[in-house]
Amino acid sequence: MTASLEIVAQAASVWLEASPRPLILGICGSQGSGKSTLARGLVERLGVRAAILSLDDLYLSRALRADLAREVHPLLATRGVPLTHDVALGCAILDEVKAGRPVRLPRFDKASDEPLPETQWQPVDAPLDLLIFEGWCVGAAAQHASERVEPINDLEREHDADGRWRRAVNAALAGPYQALFARIDRLVLLAAPGFEVVRDWRAQQEAELRATLAAVGRDPALAMTDAQVARFIQHYERITRAILDEMPGRADLTLRLDPGREVIGKT
Template sequence: MDRSVRRPFVLGICGAQGSGKSTLSEALADRMRARGVATAVLSIDDLYRTRAERMALARDVHPLFAVRGVPGTHDVALGLDILAALDAGRAAALPRFDKARDDRAPADAWEAAPGDTALLILEGWCVGARPEAEAALAEPVNDLEREEDADGRWRRAANAALAGDYQALFARLDLLVLLAAPGFEAVRDWRVEQEHGLARAAGAGAQGVMSDAEVERFIRFYERLTRHILAEMPDRADLVIRLGRDRTPLSISCG
């Protein structure tokens, strides 16, 4: 690496689904750009593996890996390559994931972070997460795990993935902010509200929009790690913003 190049400051923003992390990230990026600071935003959702790659995981590891979400369904190596390029002062293409198609968007739809990027905001529901202890994996946390992962193979594989390259990615964070939901129960309401907004924007009959029942099942994939993050991360995050059920900030504390 050229030591004359100043590597970008990497700000991690972690928050459960619907907590407002993407809105906050974009607002902060706009503010910093207005001040002349070259800023890029990367969502961990945009690092999801392609649909074909997840189908292979579903076949070879566990059927539940067909659904995007848990550690193991992200292309962490791609994220590390982006950081390495920016650290070296090179421009980097930022992937985009098309949730309507449940697949990675074509490369011509990607954006580019310039080589002089001074601030990279890495946001996502599990940014900065640490793996659970092995003993915590024994008991299922919901019906999805109880009925479709009775032997714990899926959750153990996801936890092992989180303990691997994800930690190398998160080690690059210079500062970690947690948007702390008041509990997992609020996340369900936020996610349903989010999907209703997507449905209104997409129009009647749009593909890729989930029903309330589908959202209810979908968030069960995220429940275990979301609960773990809410219990474990507040003690070590650099900044914790505790939210009310209406997402109003109730308190802000520094680690």
């Protein structure tokens, strides 16, 4: 991660000098690729007025996702894919930052699978020089219909045989999410060597979450088991594979990672 930080910090310094402030820097990468660590490192390294917004912190509540599950498709009860975020809130936050006004950044508690109340959101003074917007599908593009015909894993084969979930998710990605991502000035991709490593990376995250929960007196069982992780990441597989295939051709900076998250190439 040290190499990633050095490379992205150098690029971000150039972008900050060349662009009107605030700069909205998007960081995309699969689960466990090191986005959050990189974002925190950039805030410390760059020495500018900066804040971080995670796409994960825009997740809808379980109740709202249950509504989507009833009205659109049962798979939308699980957080993760487009349609399960509060895109309007994300757009409003980025607009406020661009306008130089103070904001409060939402926070989501993955252990309880619920957003934190607004009283626990992070206040950010204005104006900012840099807002880092990081997330697993930040900047992702929608797929063509021909790319969505065949199920990509057991989850899709068993629970989305008619493609209804895929179509709904893709329509959201093609519409409201593009309006959100259009607010990004520069895009960095942390490219995993393949989707196959994501399971191990996400399992590591859940192990860290279990340790954190235990340390603060919460139930470690709130974190997912390895078996639950294996199923959970299938919700992300289609878009993650598409990102790895097409985003390197248009991201402002792509860092290719090995299974240990070390940089093995950049474009």
